[in-house]
Amino acid sequence: MTVRKAIEKIKGLEAERLSEISGKYSFFIEGGDPQRFTVEICDGRLEVFEEERPSDCSIRTDFATFEGLIEGAVNPLTAFMTGSLRVSGDLAFAMKLNKLLGGE
Template sequence: MSDIVNEAVKVLNEKLAGEDIGGTAKFDIEGEGAVMIDDAGARAGDEEADVTMSADSDTFRGIIEGDINPTSAFMSGKLSVDGDMGMAMKLASALA
Protein backbone atom coordinates (compact mmCIF):
# COMPACT_ATOMS: atom_id res chain seq x y z
CA MET A 1 0.00 0.00 0.00
CA SER A 2 1.30 3.43 -0.90
CA ASP A 3 2.31 6.17 1.51
CA ILE A 4 -0.36 8.41 -0.04
CA VAL A 5 -3.11 5.89 0.77
CA ASN A 6 -1.80 5.44 4.32
CA GLU A 7 -1.67 9.21 4.89
CA ALA A 8 -5.12 9.63 3.32
CA VAL A 9 -6.66 7.09 5.70
CA LYS A 10 -5.16 8.92 8.68
CA VAL A 11 -6.23 12.41 7.56
CA LEU A 12 -9.71 11.33 6.42
CA ASN A 13 -10.38 9.58 9.73
CA GLU A 14 -9.48 12.80 11.56
CA LYS A 15 -11.57 15.04 9.26
CA LEU A 16 -14.60 12.76 9.12
CA ALA A 17 -14.74 11.77 12.80
CA GLY A 18 -18.36 11.85 13.91
CA GLU A 19 -19.70 12.44 10.37
CA ASP A 20 -22.66 10.34 9.25
CA ILE A 21 -21.80 9.38 5.68
CA GLY A 22 -24.94 7.31 5.17
CA GLY A 23 -23.39 4.93 2.63
CA THR A 24 -20.05 4.07 1.10
CA ALA A 25 -17.63 6.18 -0.90
CA LYS A 26 -14.35 5.38 -2.60
CA PHE A 27 -11.47 7.68 -3.47
CA ASP A 28 -9.56 6.10 -6.35
CA ILE A 29 -6.08 7.64 -6.44
CA GLU A 30 -4.47 7.04 -9.84
CA GLY A 31 -1.43 4.77 -9.55
CA GLU A 32 -1.60 4.63 -5.75
CA GLY A 33 -4.68 2.63 -4.71
CA ALA A 34 -8.05 3.37 -3.18
CA VAL A 35 -9.54 4.52 0.10
CA MET A 36 -12.97 3.36 1.24
CA ILE A 37 -15.10 5.62 3.44
CA ASP A 38 -18.25 4.71 5.38
CA ASP A 39 -19.82 5.46 8.75
CA ALA A 40 -17.03 3.44 10.44
CA GLY A 41 -14.37 5.74 8.94
CA ALA A 42 -11.72 5.49 6.24
CA ARG A 43 -9.62 2.45 5.38
CA ALA A 44 -7.50 1.21 2.50
CA GLY A 45 -9.58 -0.92 0.16
CA ASP A 46 -11.04 -1.22 -3.30
CA GLU A 47 -14.65 -2.37 -3.10
CA GLU A 48 -17.94 -1.38 -4.67
CA ALA A 49 -19.24 1.94 -3.34
CA ASP A 50 -22.26 4.21 -3.69
CA VAL A 51 -19.97 6.87 -5.17
CA THR A 52 -16.44 6.66 -6.59
CA MET A 53 -14.30 9.77 -6.86
CA SER A 54 -11.16 9.52 -8.98
CA ALA A 55 -8.22 11.90 -9.13
CA ASP A 56 -4.46 11.91 -9.55
CA SER A 57 -2.33 11.88 -6.42
CA ASP A 58 -1.54 15.63 -6.51
CA THR A 59 -5.21 16.58 -6.76
CA PHE A 60 -6.20 14.12 -4.05
CA ARG A 61 -3.46 15.35 -1.74
CA GLY A 62 -4.58 18.94 -2.32
CA ILE A 63 -8.16 18.02 -1.45
CA ILE A 64 -7.34 16.27 1.83
CA GLU A 65 -4.86 18.98 2.84
CA GLY A 66 -7.48 21.66 2.17
CA ASP A 67 -5.51 23.37 -0.62
CA ILE A 68 -7.95 22.33 -3.37
CA ASN A 69 -11.71 22.69 -3.12
CA PRO A 70 -13.33 19.36 -4.15
CA THR A 71 -16.13 21.13 -6.04
CA SER A 72 -13.61 23.24 -7.98
CA ALA A 73 -11.58 20.11 -8.76
CA PHE A 74 -14.71 18.45 -10.12
CA MET A 75 -15.73 21.48 -12.19
CA SER A 76 -12.23 21.75 -13.69
CA GLY A 77 -12.10 18.04 -14.58
CA LYS A 78 -9.39 17.13 -12.08
CA LEU A 79 -11.83 15.03 -10.01
CA SER A 80 -14.32 12.66 -11.60
CA VAL A 81 -17.40 11.38 -9.78
CA ASP A 82 -19.29 8.20 -10.64
CA GLY A 83 -22.43 7.34 -8.69
CA ASP A 84 -24.35 9.16 -5.95
CA MET A 85 -23.64 12.87 -6.53
CA GLY A 86 -25.46 13.79 -3.30
CA MET A 87 -23.04 11.69 -1.26
CA ALA A 88 -20.10 13.23 -3.12
CA MET A 89 -21.39 16.70 -2.20
CA LYS A 90 -21.81 15.66 1.45
CA LEU A 91 -18.20 14.46 1.53
CA ALA A 92 -16.98 17.61 -0.21
CA SER A 93 -18.57 19.80 2.46
CA ALA A 94 -17.12 17.62 5.24
CA LEU A 95 -13.63 17.91 3.74
CA ALA A 96 -13.80 21.67 3.09
Protein backbone atom coordinates (compact mmCIF):
# COMPACT_ATOMS: atom_id res chain seq x y z
CA MET A 1 0.00 0.00 0.00
CA THR A 2 1.24 3.48 -0.80
CA VAL A 3 0.63 6.63 1.25
CA ARG A 4 -1.66 7.92 -1.50
CA LYS A 5 -3.76 4.73 -1.34
CA ALA A 6 -3.88 5.06 2.45
CA ILE A 7 -5.09 8.65 2.08
CA GLU A 8 -7.85 7.43 -0.25
CA LYS A 9 -8.83 4.80 2.34
CA ILE A 10 -8.95 7.49 5.05
CA LYS A 11 -11.06 9.73 2.79
CA GLY A 12 -13.55 6.89 2.39
CA LEU A 13 -14.21 6.35 6.10
CA GLU A 14 -17.85 6.08 7.07
CA ALA A 15 -19.46 9.02 8.87
CA GLU A 16 -20.29 6.87 11.92
CA ARG A 17 -16.58 6.20 12.46
CA LEU A 18 -16.01 9.97 12.53
CA SER A 19 -18.94 10.96 14.75
CA GLU A 20 -16.91 11.10 17.98
CA ILE A 21 -13.82 12.69 16.47
CA SER A 22 -13.33 16.39 15.84
CA GLY A 23 -9.95 17.96 15.20
CA LYS A 24 -6.86 17.82 13.05
CA TYR A 25 -4.08 15.26 12.74
CA SER A 26 -0.88 16.08 10.88
CA PHE A 27 1.23 13.17 9.69
CA PHE A 28 4.90 12.95 8.75
CA ILE A 29 5.66 9.60 7.12
CA GLU A 30 9.38 8.98 6.71
CA GLY A 31 9.85 7.38 3.30
CA GLY A 32 6.28 8.09 2.21
CA ASP A 33 4.97 9.92 -0.82
CA PRO A 34 3.68 12.35 0.18
CA GLN A 35 5.65 12.54 3.40
CA ARG A 36 3.35 15.11 5.00
CA PHE A 37 -0.42 15.34 5.08
CA THR A 38 -3.14 16.61 7.39
CA VAL A 39 -6.51 15.04 8.22
CA GLU A 40 -9.19 17.49 9.37
CA ILE A 41 -12.41 16.13 10.90
CA CYS A 42 -15.38 18.31 11.82
CA ASP A 43 -19.09 17.49 12.18
CA GLY A 44 -18.66 14.01 10.68
CA ARG A 45 -16.86 15.37 7.60
CA LEU A 46 -13.28 14.57 6.77
CA GLU A 47 -10.83 16.40 4.52
CA VAL A 48 -7.25 15.44 3.70
CA PHE A 49 -4.62 17.95 2.61
CA GLU A 50 -1.32 16.80 1.14
CA GLU A 51 0.63 19.29 3.22
CA GLU A 52 1.35 19.93 6.85
CA ARG A 53 -1.14 22.29 8.49
CA PRO A 54 -1.60 23.43 12.07
CA SER A 55 -3.11 20.54 14.01
CA ASP A 56 -4.20 19.28 17.41
CA CYS A 57 -1.90 16.29 17.16
CA SER A 58 1.23 15.55 15.11
CA ILE A 59 2.12 11.98 14.27
CA ARG A 60 5.52 10.92 12.99
CA THR A 61 6.39 7.40 11.90
CA ASP A 62 8.14 5.42 9.19
CA PHE A 63 6.35 4.07 6.13
CA ALA A 64 6.29 0.43 7.30
CA THR A 65 4.63 1.34 10.61
CA PHE A 66 2.14 3.63 8.87
CA GLU A 67 1.26 0.89 6.41
CA GLY A 68 0.70 -1.52 9.31
CA LEU A 69 -1.54 1.00 11.06
CA ILE A 70 -3.69 1.50 7.97
CA GLU A 71 -3.97 -2.24 7.29
CA GLY A 72 -4.78 -3.00 10.94
CA ALA A 73 -1.67 -5.11 11.48
CA VAL A 74 -0.09 -2.60 13.90
CA ASN A 75 -1.82 -1.31 17.03
CA PRO A 76 -1.28 2.47 17.42
CA LEU A 77 -0.78 2.20 21.20
CA THR A 78 1.81 -0.54 20.79
CA ALA A 79 3.60 1.46 18.09
CA PHE A 80 3.64 4.48 20.41
CA MET A 81 4.94 2.49 23.39
CA THR A 82 7.75 0.97 21.31
CA GLY A 83 8.77 4.34 19.87
CA SER A 84 7.94 3.58 16.24
CA LEU A 85 5.08 6.10 16.40
CA ARG A 86 5.87 9.52 17.88
CA VAL A 87 3.10 11.87 18.92
CA SER A 88 3.12 15.50 19.96
CA GLY A 89 0.22 17.72 20.90
CA ASP A 90 -3.08 16.52 22.35
CA LEU A 91 -2.45 12.95 23.54
CA ALA A 92 -6.13 12.32 24.36
CA PHE A 93 -6.97 13.20 20.75
CA ALA A 94 -4.13 10.95 19.57
CA MET A 95 -5.81 8.02 21.37
CA LYS A 96 -8.75 8.38 18.96
CA LEU A 97 -6.42 7.52 16.07
CA ASN A 98 -7.13 3.82 16.55
CA LYS A 99 -10.87 4.42 15.98
CA LEU A 100 -10.11 6.55 12.93
CA LEU A 101 -7.89 3.88 11.38
CA GLY A 102 -10.28 1.01 12.01
CA GLY A 103 -9.76 -0.22 15.56
CA GLU A 104 -12.18 0.11 18.44
